[in-house]
Amino acid sequence: MTSVIIIGSGLGGLAAALRLQHAGFQVTLFEKQTRPGGRSSVIEEHGFRVDTGPTILVMKDTFEETYAAVGQDMNRRLDMIQIDPNYRIYFHDDTHVDLYANMAELAAEVERIEPGAAESLFDFIGAGARKYALGMDFVVRNYDHITDIANPRAGLRLLRTGSHRRLYKQVGHYFKSDKLRKAFSFHSMFLGLSPFDALAMYSLITYADLARGMWYPRGGIYSIVEDMVALAEQLGAQICLGTPVQEIVIEAGRAVGVRLESGEVVRADMVVSNADLPYTYKKLVPAAYRKQYTDRRLDKMQYACSGYLLYLGVDKTYSHMRHQALYFSEDYRANLDAIFKTRTLPAAPSFHLNLPTVTDPSLAPEGHSLIYVLAPMPNLQGSVDWNEAAPVVREQLLTQIERLVDPDLRAHIVWEREYTPVDFEQGINAVHGTAFGSFSHGFFQSSYFRPHNKARDIQGLYFVGQGTYPGVGMPMVLLSARLVTERILREWN
């Protein structure tokens, strides 16, 4: 049996383990942490169970396809609930807008904010649908040669959608209201990009989110990780937790196994790294073999943003709240510039507010709620000292959450944890402590230009997860597992 070692149990690593084991390879997966999941982890303490990372599940078809590829029906294994409205968006002036998946309700909501804008909404969503259809052709693709991106017809049609323009500016062609411009442009943040810099192409995420639905698996996103681990083990894969890899062993230009931190060498026919790609090259590949991705080249690449997270267990329930919400601070631009340009602490952070117990009370003891707050922050390339910054940001966030959720909030907090950019670096080896993924999604770090899923200089070394193409986010890393499996099957037939 041809053997594969996978380094890391993020969703991409787990999906690759499932697909490769199902295809007849013998998979052994080594994970540094004592829990699988990577960025999609969980904390279970004092009766609370909180997803620590992703909470927004869109492009459900990529999850279904992952399961179908190994002969399983995801919707039978997991209880998927559609969330509608997808988000409530709060503005600094105490107003809000609900982004409904139900188009009639969404149109009414948009009209309430900007009379006459419903027609523009449907134009905007239609344009998003075209970008989605054209863009997916560049997303679900293994790249070998630069000519693979040269699809003149698709390229021309994409140009006609204005995909090469800036996202925030293009959204401005549809909506006059500043509030709607924010509400329909923030999605690029999920890729670690400011909407002022992101390509308008990425409004396809807004389309995928609103028109194709947002989902929640009962038990939380971590239920998917747990189910994938169980399924991989059932298929025969070996998953070793708390087992950090120290080095990829390379002999005569070929990856032949890994050296664990314990010193043990485990050999295999190939190695697939799901650890951060820049970390893999910098720390796991011996310098003599790093001809393509040298430290110098990796240091010049653009890294995505990080985040500060606050998880609260509260002895109250909040029926007036939505499952998902966002808060935009008054100066949207200043907040984004602090994160992406000056890499300083935003004066007034915008944030994502998630109350999963609104949909799923089983995540907390009876009569209690979970509050998850994610404030995008600069990555560690800036000079923020997180020992000093964390209490300041916590205080700013609590003050805002008191306004939005409960003026008595602090008196009801019974459990609390936080996670800073430094934790991303130390916990999962994320270079510069990036949150959603390592490399940002500028044009020259996307599709063909993103690091490929196969090392050019080292035979038998592959990559899966957010560092390679298609990129960042759960649906994309599941697709990366499909692409690397297709490549391996082609090469190892």
Ligand SMILES: Cc1cc2nc3c(=O)[nH]c(=O)nc-3n(C[C@H](O)[C@H](O)[C@H](O)COP(=O)(O)OP(=O)(O)OC[C@H]3O[C@@H](n4cnc5c(N)ncnc54)[C@H](O)[C@@H]3O)c2cc1C
């Ligand atoms: C706070 C937050 C919110 C997010 N929100 C969303 C969202 O709402 N929707 C969405 O779709 N996406 C979201 N994302 C992004 C998404 O979670 C990630 O893009 C995706 O999960 C990354 O998966 P991956 O396969 O690349 O692996 P990762 O999750 O990056 O995992 C890599 C694994 O490799 C392990 N590893 C590293 N070094 C070693 C070593 N030396 N030896 C062994 N193992 C090692 C790490 O411990 C880790 O488990 C969010 C991410 C975060 C952090």
